[in-house]
Amino acid sequence: MYKFLRSVLFSFDPEKVHYFSMNALKSLCSIGFIRNIIKGMFQPKGNIQFSMFNLPFSNRVGLGAGFDKNALYLDEVDAMGFGFVEIGTVTPLPQEGNEKPRLFRLPADKALINRMGFNNDGMEVITERLRQWRIGNGKWQVGDTPGTRQPVPGIRHRVSRLIIGGNIGKNKLTPNEFAWMDYEKCFTSLHPYVDYFVVNVSSPNTPGLRELQEKEALRKILTVLQTRNSQLATPKPLLLKIAPDLTNEQIDDVMDLAMEIKLDGLVACNTTLDRSTLSQHSMVKCEKIGIGGLSGLPAKKRSTEIVAYISDKTNGRLPIIASGGIFTAADAKEKINAGASLVQVWTGFIYEGPAIVKNICRELT
Numbered sequence: 098m099y100k101f102l103r104s105v106l107f108s109f110d111p112e113k114v115h116y117f118s119m120n121a122l123k124s125l126c127s128i129g130f131i132r133n134i135i136k137g138m139f140q141p142k143g144n145i146q147f148s149m150f151n152l153p154f155s156n157r158v159g160l161g162a163g164f165d166k167n168a169l170y171l172d173e174v175d176a177m178g179f180g181f182v183e184i185g186t187v188t189p190l191p192q193e194g195n196e197k198p199r200l201f202r203l204p205a206d207k208a209l210i211n212r213m214g215f216n217n218d219g220m221e222v223i224t225e226r227l228r229q230w231r232i233g234n235g236k237w238q239v240g241d242t243p244g245t246r247q248p249v250p251g252i253r254h255r256v257s258r259l260i261i262g263g264n265i266g267k268n269k270l271t272p273n274e275f276a277w278m279d280y281e282k283c284f285t286s287l288h289p290y291v292d293y294f295v296v297n298v299s300s301p302n303t304p305g306l307r308e309l310q311e312k313e314a315l316r317k318i319l320t321v322l323q324t325r326n327s328q329l330a331t332p333k334p335l336l337l338k339i340a341p342d343l344t345n346e347q348i349d350d351v352m353d354l355a356m357e358i359k360l361d362g363l364v365a366c367n368t369t370l371d372r373s374t375l376s377q378h379s380m381v382k383c384e385k386i387g388i389g390g391l392s393g394l395p396a397k398k399r400s401t402e403i404v405a406y407i408s409d410k411t412n413g414r415l416p417i418i419a420s421g422g423i424f425t426a427a428d429a430k431e432k433i434n435a436g437a438s439l440v441q442v443w444t445g446f447i448y449e450g451p452a453i454v455k456n457i458c459r460e461l462t
Contacts, residue, residue, distance in 0.1 A: 099450030111200040111209070119165075122173045132176055139451050140178035141458035147180070149416060149438050150334035150361055152292055155258045156180035157461060158429065158454045161420050161441035162264035162295065162338075163211070167218045168226045175259040178454040183441070184223065185264035186297045189282045191219035192268060195302060201386045202447075203379040207424065208393030209444045210386055211368065212302045215266050220286040227261070227290035263291035264338070269303055276309055277318045284322050293333055296322065299340035299367040301390045307340060312350045319358050334361035341366035341399045341421065345406065352407060355415055362416035364441070365403045368392045393444035397422020401435050408436020424449055426460030433461075 106114045126132040145156045160174055162183035174182045194216025201210045217223065265287070267279035284294060296318060298309035309315060319337065326332045337360055339351055355363060368390025372383055375395055400421025407417055419437035423429055424445040432440050446453050 099452070103448070103450065107202060107204065110198065111202055112197065115200070119170050119173065123170060126173050126176050132172075135176045136178075139176070139455050141455045143458075145458050145461065147439070150293055152260055152334070154180040154260055154439065156454065156458050157433070157439050158457050159183065159260075159262075159418070159439060159441045160446065161443040162186055162262075162297065163213065164443055164446070166216065168223050168230065168261075171230050171259060171261070177451050178458070179259065180454075181260035181262060181292075181439070183262035183264045183295055184227075184291070185217065185295075186215050186266040186300065187217055187220050187223050187263060187283050187287065188215050188266050188268045189220050189271075189279050189286075190268050191222070192216055199389070201382075201389070203375070203382060203393070205376050205378045206374075206393065206395050207444070207448050208375070208379065208391060208395050209447065210383065210389040210391050212387075212389035214269065214302045215300065220283045224286045224290060227287065231290055260292045261290070262293045262295055262336075263287040264295045264297050266297045266300065266303070267306070267309075273305055273308055273314065276314075277321045280318050281321050281325055284325060288329060288333060291333065293336065293361070294322070295336045295338050295364055297338050297367070299338050301340070301342075301368060301370050301388075310340065310343065310347065310351070312354055315351070316354055316358070319354065319360065323358055323360075336360060336362040336364055336418065338364040338367055339403070341369045341396060341403060342371060343403075348403065348406060349410070352410055352415065356411070360415070362418065362438075363407060364418045364420060365407060365437075366396070366400045366421050369396050369399065371399070374398070392421070393448070394422050394424065397428065397431075401431055404432055404437050405435040423457075424453070426457045429457045429461060 141156055147154045147157050159181035160179045162185050165182060165184055168184040192215050195212050195214035199212045265280055265283035267276040271279050298306060300306055322335055326335060404417050404419050417437045418439045418441060419432035420441040423440050423442050429440045442453055
């Protein structure tokens with residue numbers, strides 16, 4: 098059924114299809130009995146909970162950052178069975194992002210290229226949206242519930258199984274020497290309403306952003322965030338998302354810094370600029386598409402290599418959320434066997450459809 102629907106949807110602009118599909122799903126989920134049908138169809142069964150960062154993940158499969166940039170589809174993500182979702186990347190000020198078109202399919206390789214450019218509604222709007230979601234519409238209870246491990250004093254929380262990560266970045270016009278201020282603003286604003294944070298300095302679509310992966314620039318950002326985190330009553334897990342295009346020496350620097358600053362983990366990996374694994378058909382399309390980050394099946398091998406490298410070098414002491422080329426349970430197992438604790442899908446969700454979480458979890462039990 099989904100293959101037929103996908104063939105129809107793939108006839109239209111990818112970004113427009115994304116919002117059309119999710120808004121249609123949102124409308125359906127607003128009808129109670131239809132939402133229950135969707136949950137019955139797609140939520141995985143069995144005892145597949147997983148604990149990490151002192152958070153109770155209902156399963157190991159999450160939806161990566163960039164899919165629900167503005168925290169608009171949390172109920173829908175929950176209904177489809179995801180154990181967690183990263184909203185964002187969130188920046189202090191709203192951004193339109195890069196010029197359209199900026200999202201492209203490469204079906205021959207089960208891949209996507211994007212150059213979105215951190216388009217989002219900004220931290221104030223997204224923070225308020227998260228606050229409203231946490232309160233819910235009569236679907237809440239007092240105190241600590243799954244998905245809200247550190248409740249905000251005086252706020253009554255929605256009962257939800259969904260763990261929410263906040264992926265944070267800097268505005269395009271913010272100079273790199275002041276980038277730490279943008280990250281701190283987003284961290285402080287979102288802190289009461291997300292369960293963990295991911296620092297994004299690895300997107301290839303914001304000019305100069307990847308320069309922040311250099312050790313000293315990164316040290317400044319992470320030190321500020323860890324200091325701020327330690328001052329709060331309920332510190333949240335802090336992770337760093339890295340690029341797959343780093344050399345082993347650069348990864349070594351990141352690991353050393355992560356252990357020194359006592360980061361809670363790494364997300365490996367972001368999209369890649371490497372096109373060497375693409376088929377000839379897709380290479381021709383890429384020449385017309387131009388720049389952008391590549392995700393999907395071609396990113397699978399390098400992502401797994403980096404997960405294994407980090408796990409081996411740190412003796413498994415640095416938790417890893419794996420992202421890159423995960424379409425099936427076999428792909429997820431490959432990442433977990435390499436040393437990952439959790440996995441994220443994005444491009445795989447587009448190609449495999451809403452049953453992807455259920456299908457992966459069925460074989461992970």
